[in-house]
Amino acid sequence: MSAAPSWAASAAASAATSGLAVPAASGDAFGWKGVARDGAARAGVMRTAHGPVATPVFMPVGTAGTVKAMTADGVRSTGAAIVLGNTYHLMLRPGPERVQALGGLHRFMDWPGPILTDSGGFQVMSLGALRTLDADGVTFRSHLDGSKHRLTPERSIRIQHALDATITMAFDECTPYPATPEQVAASMRLSMRWAERSRQAFVARAGYAMFGIVQGGTDAGLRAESVAALRAIGFEGYAVGGLAVGEGQAEMLRVLDATVPLLPPDRPRYLMGVGTPDDLVASVARGVDMFDCVMPTRAGRTARAYTSRGVLNLRNARHAGDPGPVDAACGCTACRRHSRAYLHHLFRAGEMLGPMLLSEHNIRYYQDLMRGLREAIVRGDLEAHSAAVRAEWEAGKEGQGSALDPPGAAPLDRHT
Numbered sequence: 001m002s003a004a005p006s007w008a009a010s011a012a013a014s015a016a017t018s019g020l021a022v023p024a025a026s027g028d029a030f031g032w033k034g035v036a037r038d039g040a041a042r043a044g045v046m047r048t049a050h051g052p053v054a055t056p057v058f059m060p061v062g063t064a065g066t067v068k069a070m071t072a073d074g075v076r077s078t079g080a081a082i083v084l085g086n087t088y089h090l091m092l093r094p095g096p097e098r099v100q101a102l103g104g105l106h107r108f109m110d111w112p113g114p115i116l117t118d119s120g121g122f123q124v125m126s127l128g129a130l131r132t133l134d135a136d137g138v139t140f141r142s143h144l145d146g147s148k149h150r151l152t153p154e155r156s157i158r159i160q161h162a163l164d165a166t167i168t169m170a171f172d173e174c175t176p177y178p179a180t181p182e183q184v185a186a187s188m189r190l191s192m193r194w195a196e197r198s199r200q201a202f203v204a205r206a207g208y209a210m211f212g213i214v215q216g217g218t219d220a221g222l223r224a225e226s227v228a229a230l231r232a233i234g235f236e237g238y239a240v241g242g243l244a245v246g247e248g249q250a251e252m253l254r255v256l257d258a259t260v261p262l263l264p265p266d267r268p269r270y271l272m273g274v275g276t277p278d279d280l281v282a283s284v285a286r287g288v289d290m291f292d293c294v295m296p297t298r299a300g301r302t303a304r305a306y307t308s309r310g311v312l313n314l315r316n317a318r319h320a321g322d323p324g325p326v327d328a329a330c331g332c333t334a335c336r337r338h339s340r341a342y343l344h345h346l347f348r349a350g351e352m353l354g355p356m357l358l359s360e361h362n363i364r365y366y367q368d369l370m371r372g373l374r375e376a377i378v379r380g381d382l383e384a385h386s387a388a389v390r391a392e393w394e395a396g397k398e399g400q401g402s403a404l405d406p407p408g409a410a411p412l413d414r415h416t
């Protein structure tokens with residue numbers, strides 16, 4: 001048994017007692033390693049400076065340094081291994097310098113695990129009349145107070161560095177949908193120039209990564225051109241952006257079919273802003289490893305529960321006297337400790353515990369769904385498993401009549 005040097009032990013003890021962030025234990029490089037394949041689907045492990053992440057993985061969205069209505073412990077209790085933060089929101093409030101001075105986003109939000117940050121591009125583009133785009137970057141007015149700001153690839157990467165993002169996203173223009181083929185091509189090529197500038201601005205550190213973002217709308221040729229441009233630059237991971245913006249699931253899957261096979265097989269693949277449980281099942285089958293979406297938390301705040309038997313609206317009167325759990329297959333706090341009737345009461349009474357409990361439940365459901373897919377890939381029966389999951393959603397639909405209302409998230413408002 002080898003004793004650790006006493007200075008190391010005392011440094012660690014002093015860091016622990018002083019509340020300082022303990023440095024990453026390993027200087028290992030960032031990487032993704034496949035452990036199993038089933039058709040195009042992959043199960044793997046992503047290694048990062050802030051711990052490993054089993055893939056495929058769903059990343060809860062913590063836009064402004066919090067997964068809305070959830071404590072960090074609550075997020076951890078769902079099995080989530082990595083969360084998102086957002087450059088746009090955090091640059092406006094409280095500001096990247098303040099987050100950095102307070103020890104970085106991990107310490108600020110009590111999430112020592114991996115954090116991926118959006119580049120801010122998507123939110124800035126969503127501002128519409130409040131922003132002007134030029135070849136160098138975007139000037140925009142804050143949605144909070146109207147103050148003027150500017151984001152360029154270099155500024156976005158500097159902010160993500162100050163936040164201490166484990167995974168930094170390249171700054172891109174999320175191509176509007178619909179758009180003319182000329183607009184899509186020009187937008188994609190601008191994003192590829194920005195990807196090059198983003199890469200140059202990125203400070204490489206062991207266990208940290210930058211992902212490039214494939215654009216090109218629904219045009220397979222432009223998507224292929226975008227992949228080639230990004231591969232020439234070289235990134236630790238590759239994201240597919242510009243989807244789930246109103247094109248519909250069939251079109252989105254067609255784009256994935258044309259794009260995912262072109263991505264390097266040894267790097268993680270991230271489908272941005274997607275999606276419904278069915279979107280995740282369909283995309284995992286196509287070889288996507290990482291997802292984020294506000295649907296589970298937003299739905300949770302509006303009384304909608306994703307369950308193994310479809311979507312429930314807990315405001316519905318038929319739950320008012322129901323002593324059963326939201327989902328008998330779920331181990332979250334709401335399902336272990338409370339009845340549908342109690343959840344119904346909380347939402348009817350406008351009590352904040354309702355959104356808290358249902359946000360945790362929905363994130364837990366997404367985590368359980370992804371774990372099920374991962375295990376099915378390892379077993380080699382993803383197709384049968386996915387069919388069984390979908391059959392159960394359908395069976396619930398028949399039994400529950402009108403309970404299966406659509407989640408109703410506006411696609412362009414998906415990051416809050």
Ligand SMILES: [Zn+2]
Pocket residue numbers: 326327330331332333334335336360361362364
């Ligand atoms: Zn639950």
